[in-house]
Amino acid sequence: MNNDTKIYIAGHNGMVGSAIWRTLSAKGYTNLLGVSSNQLDLRNQQAVQDFIRLEQPDVIIDAAARVGGILANNDYPYPFIMENMQIQNNLIDTALQSGVEKFIFLGSSCIYPKLAPQPLKEDYLLTGVLEPTNEWYAIAKITGVKACQAIRKQFGKDYVSLMPTNLYGTHDNFDLNTSHVLPAMMRKFHEAKLNNHAPVTLWGSGTPMREFLFVDDMAAAVVFALENKLPDYLYNIGTGEDLTIQQLAETIQKITGHQGAIIWDSSKPDGTPRKLMDISKMHELGWKHQVQLEEGIQLTYDWFVEHADAFKQVKM
Template identity: 90%
Template sequence: MNKDSKIYIAGHNGMVGSAIWRTLTVKGYTNLLGVSSAALDLRNQQAVADFIAAEKPEVIIDAAARVGGILANNDYPYQFIMENMQIQNNLIDSALKFGVEKFIFLGSSCIYPKLAPQPLKEEYLLTGTLEPTNEWYAIAKITGVKACEAIRKQFGKDYLSLMPTNLYGTHDNFDLNTSHVLPAMMRKFHEAKENNHAPVTLWGSGTPMREFLFVDDMAAAVIFALENKLPDYLYNVGTGKDLTIKQLAETIQKITGHYGEIIWDASKPDGTPRKLMDITKMHELGWKHQVQFEEGIQKTYTWFLENIDRFKEVKM
């Protein structure tokens, strides 16, 4: 990989894509390509093929997807399965057709079976039933992993998939209708603090365990995969440590400075009881996360406060 290699980052305006862009720029990469969804709708097969044929990137990093939490997955199952398959299929197929040398596909830890042993090893893929609240998204992601694996097997190309655990950080989505648990909590605690430390109601029992990785560490993992020819087709990316949703809430409550009550609404779904990645494969190759959890939460909250005006327009 040269510093002037043409690298197309699909989804470069998103949380992960923008972190990859920033990190590559800092590392001196000079030939990055990014297009917004308004200029290129990745669901449009012909438009994607024309774009890849014209631009001929050497590498594609696919960080474009329809992403969301339990609520959004539950309300829009068709969009979650279909749009994700369209976006990734169009990119992967055009990459193969037009000679893209390397393709890095980003999936998600929800591809693993709901009741798989913990921590989740890559080999557990397709060994059991998925978590029903996000199976639409998970099935789309599994087809992306398999398409890249098939290209690797059949054509010997360096197409691979990284499975991130739950990510958070700067440029996260703080819209309560579509956000993931961590930014949703951060916004709720912040607004409750502003509202005289009003009680905060959170979904579920607080007992499920989750792992969280700061987005800059994810970007570093992507760049590690970019700069090295990794021997396998699928790698988990995480911290290897998890905490309960209750511990997560208490950490965010402390960092936002909220002193009010936390109410757990146990009538709402908890999702998978535990989701911890086994990250032995990435560790053995030499990648490891750098940002500790409280430090990452503090950085995210600082960014949230600096950008608060843009969230005020988003309805709660």
């Protein structure tokens, strides 16, 4: 890699893609390529082929996906499996056909079986049943991992898949119908604080354990994969540390300054009991996260407050 290497970041306006763009720019990369979904529909095979063949990037980083939390995955299973497969298949296949030598595919820890041993090792892929509430997204991402592995095996190209744990950070999605657990909690606590510290109702029992990675650390892992030829096809990206959802809620409550009650709605699903990543493979190669959870939540909350006007207030 050099500063003039042409790098196409699919999904560059999203939380992860924008963090990758910022990180690469800060490191001096000057030939970055991004295009909005209004200009290029990644679900459209012909449009993707025309774009890649015209621009001829040296590297493609696939940070584009249809994403969401338990509610969105549960309510919209078809677009979660179909649109994600369309996006990644178009990018991966066109990259191969266009001679792109390096491709970085981003997935999710939900690719691993629901009841796999903890922490989750890369070898556990396809060894058990998936979590039902997000299996549609997981199956799509698994096909992307396997497509990149097949290209690596058959054609010897440097196509690698990075599987992050739960990501959060600035530019996150705070829509309560489609967001993940951490930004959804942050918005609920913030708006309840503004509403005289009203009680906050949260899904589930609070007992499941989750691991969270600040998005800038994920971006650093992508750059690490960009600048090094990783010897294997699949790598977990995380902190190697987790906490209960209740502990997460209490941490966010403290940082937002909310002083009301927390009510747990146990009629709602908990999802997978635990998802802790084994990140020893990346550690052995030299990458490690830098931002601790409380620091990352504070940075995220500061950004959220600064942009709060962009979010419609929720009636409590």
